[in-house]
Amino acid sequence: MQKALILGAISVAALSTPLAAQIKPLPANPLLKQPTIAVAPLGFAEVPSGVVLLPVTTGTGAQSTPAIPLRIRTTGGVGSVTLRIEVSGQNASRFSLIDPPAVTTVAGQTIVAGAASQPRSVAAQVEASPVNRLLKVSGSGAFPSVMPGDHQVTVIARESNGNEVRRSFTVRFARAAAKPALAATASPFKKVLIDRSAGLTPAQLAVVPSGEVAYVPFNEVTIRPASGSAIDWHPLDAGSEVICIYGSFRYACDLVTPPPSTALPTSLTVKVPDIGRGKSVRIVLAGPHGESNAASATIDSDITTTLRQPLATAQFGGKRSFDDLPAVGQTMLLNNGDTVKCDLPYLVWRDLSVGDKVFFKAPAGALPVSLNFAGDAKVRVVSVPRGQRMRNSGGAARLESDVPTGLTNFYVYDSTYSYSTQVGECAERRR
Secondary structure (H helix, E strand, C coil), X not given: CHHHHHHHHHHHHHHHCCHHHHCCCCCCCCCCCCCCCCCXXXXXXECCCCEXXXXXXXXXXXXXXXXXXXXXXXXXXXXXXXXXXXXXXXXXXXXXXXXXXXXXXXXXXXXXXXXXXXXXXXXXXXXXXXXXXXXXXXCCCCCCCCCCCCEEEEEEEEECCCCEEEEEXXXXXXXXXXXXXXXXXXXXXXXXXXXXXXXXXXXXXXXXXXXXXXEEEEEEEEECECCCCCCCCCCCCCCCEEEEEECCEEEEEEECCCCCCCCCCCCEEEEECCCCXXXXXXXXXXXXXXXXXXXXXXXXXXXXXXXXXXXXXXXXXXXXXXXXXXXXXXXXXXXXXXXXXXXXXXXXXXXXXXXXXXXXCCCCCCCCCCCEECCCCEEEEEECCCCCECECCCECEEEEEEECCCCCCCXXXXXXXXXXXXXXXXXXXXX
């Protein structure tokens, strides 16, 4: 009887204790790896880098549909992530972060507003949602009188625990908005100048114009846009220059007149010299957005001119041989005896012919136009160093005169020179 009562008491006590309290947990197994929640570190899935070129007038374009979308998107991080920017430069107020345009379609399919989102995993609930922004840069609307310099932009992402990640890049403004496109054919014009010897009067030049030498310092080659009214290029943009290409040789050329700083050029006229590397030239415009297509032209640096030369008294009396070449005035042309120098023009022989007669000069005081034939004496060409530079020593044509002895009059003869003008090549222009 007493034993039954004791068992009954134990059963009643067991029923009064909660079942959960009666279950003893199993001891932890040290061989089993406990599960952890992996969260990717905070970073950037998308952010500009290096140097970003923007047109100064339009910047990134309209806010709703930016022409140059500078996207910034974060990845990873804990909790929530915020974005901000720091900008150095005189136009920092033009920089701001904006929301990207709303996406209404994906792969051509309309997104239904209010559609139930998929359940997120435990890790996604801990990991921060990506932050998407666009960097907006407002344009100036017109070319400023002074272009803004480079702007250093630093994008800063910050997560809930205070950790920050930074990325920096440079924004550079340019007048040009894209790589220039040129019409394929350019228009050359031969620029002819006259080099005059100092000290000769107009009357002397009228009788003996040997002190006047024509030459071609360069061809003025005009290039135009392939379409539209302006060439999308400006010489004041960083890295901009005009390149003349002779075969495969690249050479920096100058503009006749640079365009104003406040507008893109409607056309450009380039100084294209004959540097002795051929007459076929292609012109390209190098700029911050890249190099244009080529505009082709054929330059002309050839001159044919007739000069009246005096015949010295020492050359009278039978056959006399002597040198002949134009008397360079040394004012703009390279002196015949000097070595070739950077950017200085010089003359190269093509051919020479002389008149059949020797002419008689009127006595002192007579008009320069009173010229008469003086018999049948002649001057003939013996040799011409074709293709060689005109030089006082070793670069002159050889002539022979046959003037009767005993004459004391002043004689002249007409030389018809055919030559080309070449310009000294500059090492610093080679590209």
